[in-house]
Amino acid sequence: MGPIRGSKKKRKIDNENVLVCGSFEEGCADWWEQFCKQIAGSVSPSKSPDHFESVFKVSRKTFNYICSLVNEPMMAKATSFAFLNGKSMSLYDQVALALRRLSSGDSLTGVANYFGTSHITVSHVTWRFVEAIEERGLHHLQWPSTDYEITQIKSKFENIRGLPNCCGAIDTTHIMMLLAVTDKNNNAWLDRMDNHSMILQVIVDPDMRFRDVVTGWPGTLDDASVLQKSSLFDRSEKGERLNGKKLKLTEGTELQEYIVGDSSFPLLPWLITPYQGQDLPETKSEFNKRHLATRLVAHRALARLKDVWRIIHGVMWRPDKNRLPRVILACCILHNIVIDMKDDVLDELILTHQHDPGYRSEVCDMADKNASISRDKLALYLSGRLAA
Structure with missing residues (x-):
């Protein structure tokens, strides 16, 4: 017995939400600066890599890769997520939220308060991320083949x-x-x-x-x-x-x-x-x-x-x-x-x-x-x- 993958229908991708893989590194740097300002009320903002890694338990390089990995399945779905202030969540926001939930072990409410969103949004975004990682990341978990x-x-x-x-x-x-x-x-x-x-x-x-x-x-x-x-x-x-x-x-x-x-x-x-x-x-x-x-x-x-x-x-x-x-x-x-x-x-x-x-x-x-x-x-x- 193990994780059972249900059949999934491919959905049409919204081209406006697709990021070019080559732009992830630059996009992440801009996003991180804005994110630090957004959570200033929760933690002391910092642009240092050490602070990034302490928040998400991965480096920016790995964060960029994960974003590129789950981009298509996460952004292809019609459902959109938003912060309490009405601002739509970008791919970076969603991946960051899911990584924080998985790495911190904080409750849904704790993560929601940290990001300024609802606990229901935390639950839905995390599950979408889990599905995307399973769909696109299984090649990282394979029995040696050569x-x-x-x-x-x-x-x-x-x-x-x-x-x-x-x-x-x-x-x-x-x-x-x-x-x-x-x-x-x-x-x-x-x-x-x-x-x-x-x-x-x-x-x-x-x-x-x-x-x-x-x-x-x-x-x-x-x-x-x-x-x-x-x-x-x-x-x-x-x-x-x-x-x-x-x-x-x-x-x-x-x-x-x-x-x-x-x-x-x-x-x-x-x-x-x-x-x-x-x-x-x-x-x-x-x-x-x-x-x-x-x-x-x-x-x-x-x-x-x-x-x-x-x-x-x-x-x-x-x-x-x-x-x-x-x-x-x-x-x-x-x-x-x-x-x-x-x-x-x-x-x-x-x-x-x-x-x-x-x-x-x-x-x-x-x-x-x-x-x-x-x-x-x-x-x-x-x-x-x-x-x-």
């Missing part, structure tokens, strides 16, 4: 702590919700920590870019169940994914492509989990250290996602559970866009490993016999003890 790309990913993962032929790290996080008492389906969303939540499962590359996203499932499900309901599981089990070149460890011993995950996931030929138990022998203990260092990239990616796009950071007040998966997906796409744009704003972020405070890791006892043998051989190989 041999060169997958080779680079494997090389970077191996450079972390030596795990060869690794293609990704998998992890999950909970998007917490405060549901209405009258909601008859409340218990379906109650997770093991007695929070109402929706699960987000991601596979991350070594640059903390999301390569696969599954969301929409209720917190009652454990990580293994969410995985088994995903298309990734079906395709990997059928040999349609993680089916690239095997790595020859020694004569007669090959290692297929795989991803790494913690003990909440099953041990499978294409998903390697750590050894469980205390007082492990040195070979297995060392393997676990390497494994942890490698999969921490997924922890960091989810922590950054929630730190930057704070609408999914805390407890969401009575969200539309049908729309929430698409809001989460939009945040994941924006996360990737910031990475793809090599945005300098990333340099200012303090990265943490915490994205699910209070949640302890689950333990899945499911283990494929062949996968267990492969993990043992990999551990011996890494320790230099696997005989040729």
